[in-house]
Amino acid sequence: MGNDDLFAQTLLSGRGGSMSGEPRMGVELREGSVLGSYQLETYLGEGSMGRVFQARHARLGRQVALKVLKPEHARDGGFVQRFFQEARTVNQINHEHIVEIFDFVDEGEGGHVYCVMELLRGHGLGALLKQEPLSLARIQRIAVQVCAALGAAHHVGVVHRDIKPDNLFLTQRAGQPDFVKVLDFGVAKHLSSEGAPTGTLDGTIIGTPAYMSPEQAAGLSVDARSDIYAVGNIFYEMLCGHPPFQAEAFGQLVVQIITQPPPPLPSHLPSGEPLPPQLADLVMRCLAKEPEARPQTLAEVTTGLLLMPVQAPSSPEAVAALEASERPTRRMAAIAGATRRRAVMAAGGGVLALLTGALLWTGMRSTNSKGSVGSVDESLLARAPVSVVAPQREAEARAEPLPLELVHPAVRLTVHSFPEGAQVVRSDTGEVLGITPLVRELPRREVPLTLKVELAGYVSSERSVRLDAHAELEVPLAKSLTAKTSAKKGTRNAPAPRRGTRAASADPASR
Structure with missing residues (x-):
């Protein structure tokens, strides 16, 4: 964090190592202004009650969002109380899907009133x-x-x-x-x-x-x-x-x-x-x-x-509509492996057939040279690997069932849960397929497969998916009420509004 340290050192030396020169309420805040321990970097927007800036802590370099109450509202005790109530409410709920507020600052008469919040991108x-x-x-x-x-x-x-x-x-x-x-x-x-x-x-x-x-x-x-x-x-x-x-x-x-x-x-x-x-x-x-x-x-x-x-996207058009980062990318090895095995078997059979033909041709020439027309030396036939091309064995080879992956080619199942890290279990057999994000090859089947997605602290969800083609499943999970109740016991208290100088130990950037 060398750049941040350099930035903080330059800022502090330029202000004589003091934050006493911060702008007062009558001075319009703009990018580059210093408010408390933070320098305002970017203006993000404006709501009914205040303006929001991206800011950086001068000493630690941490980026946050500052929501500053408008000057006309900062002079109204009712607005200030509502502003503080928002910080207290958010900390009372304490939920991952609610924006986090770290601190509330009321600088007092003539000063600014603002909240320090997490910076979202x-x-x-x-x-x-x-x-x-x-x-x-x-x-x-x-x-x-x-x-x-x-x-x-x-x-x-x-x-x-x-x-x-x-x-x-x-x-x-x-x-x-x-x-x-x-x-x-x-x-x-x-x-x-x-x-x-x-x-x-x-x-x-x-x-x-x-x-x-x-x-x-x-x-x-x-x-x-x-x-x-x-x-x-x-x-x-x-x-x-x-x-x-x-x-x-x-x-x-x-x-x-x-x-x-x-x-x-x-x-x-x-x-x-x-x-x-x-x-x-x-x-x-x-x-x-x-x-x-x-x-x-x-x-x-x-x-x-x-x-x-x-319905999980399974058609080529649906998969093409996905973003590149969401498309399945794992190569299917089953079909390639089967093709390779068939090629090896065919090549081996061809070599054996050529050897057999050569031995038979040699035997016939030897017999003809002795004047025994129409007969073949039995010793040569005994040496020939005739079992490879024998009709009965050839029929048995043709009757041998194909590998399972050729009869039912594997399909790719992709499972995403929100949040990730959930266990994916087959409901019919209890087999654990893996942890989300999951990419797994399974045998093609016409009957839908029922999956259970489980994560500690969340309500389990069951989904059915067809595996007659590549399939992708997205499963959002909801937090269980029991988890919320237990979490409530450890709910944080909102920081009390502070006036004037802020202690460094209470600053959100030091947490």
């Missing part, structure tokens, strides 16, 4: 939907992770209230593509132990209009089922390319959300795949007007997603 779901249609397997993979994150939030009594594609970030982690991170809990609401919402008065409309539930759009009290409606909205958009309700005016949009049923989903996805009827039914249940008619928990939604049949 990737793109939002909203941007992805504008670029390309998603396959059914990819939709399922993303949806299961969203449900896992929000289900964890609901488990501790938190309702997000602003679920939309732009608040779902897709990154890559440990080789796993489309790793979902849920962002922006700034308008999240806590529920009391009795189930009554706290934190915002009823009648206040908070959220993004196109993804609001009917009760949210009407300014009524909301609970976890409002997030389930928003999840249905996102599923709908992933399946057909746009949300169910669209209007130019806010009032028209609210009327549609409250009074009109969502338009039916198409029979096929934008990718060209047929839409499974059970998935369409699940999405429409999530979009029910009455909360009681929706799935009551996201665990129920996850179960429906995991039971959904997803």
Whole structure:
């Protein structure tokens, strides 16, 4: 990390080894400004409450994201409290699919208020939907992770209230593509132990209009089922390319959300795949007007997603549509080996036939020289390997069954689980095929093979796959409730808001 050390040394010497010259709230932050222990490197974007920068810790060189509250909001105690509440909420949930917030800093009168967050590299779901249609397997993979994150939030009594594609970030982690991170809990609401919402008065409309539930759009009290409606909205958009309700005016949009049923989903996805009827039914249940008619928990939604049949791409066209990194690349050795064996046997048989013919020809010439026409020296025949070309042995050789790999050529089975590291087991025999990501050659068969994918801390999933051609299977796994309950006992507490100078030991970069 020599470059980072050089950068930190230059920065500190240029500022006299002190951070006291950090910009105050009245000074506009820009790339290159120093805020606390961090230098702002790149402006990433802006939300309703603050601006986000990519930053680097001056001493340790660690890159983070800084979410800085806008100056007009930093002077409002209510906004500051909501900003701090987001950091506390995220740390209370403590889930891998929710963006991590390391620290919260309130510099006091005239200073800045900001959060130190993990830096994510990737793109939002909203941007992805504008670029390309998603396959059914990819939709399922993303949806299961969203449900896992929000289900964890609901488990501790938190309702997000602003679920939309732009608040779902897709990154890559440990080789796993489309790793979902849920962002922006700034308008999240806590529920009391009795189930009554706290934190915002009823009648206040908070959220993004196109993804609001009917009760949210009407300014009524909301609970976890409002997030389930928003999840249905996102599923709908992933399946057909746009949300169910669209209007130019806010009032028209609210009327549609409250009074009109969502338009039916198409029979096929934008990718060209047929839409499974059970998935369409699940999405429409999530979009029910009455909360009681929706799935009551996201665990129920996850179960429906995991039971959904997803056809693995097996045709050459489907395999060609995969990204190069996702295509099977292992060479099949069975057919090549069989061809090589047949070539060796044919060559050996030809040599033996030539030797036999030569010996017979020599015997005939020897006999003719003695004047014994039509007879063959029996000693020569005894020496000739006639058993190789004897008719009965030749018939037996033809009747000998071909090797199994020639009768039923092997096919390649590729299994990906999300997360990886899961055990793949044959349900019929209990044989362990391997650990994901798995590439295995199996005998071709017409009857579907049922596999069980198991990973500690996750709900096991059973899938059937046809092995009449090369097949690829993607299995998203959902965390088990028992794992969440045990993890809750070790939940981290959010750092208390700090004012003024920050101790180095509490800085997130030192962890």
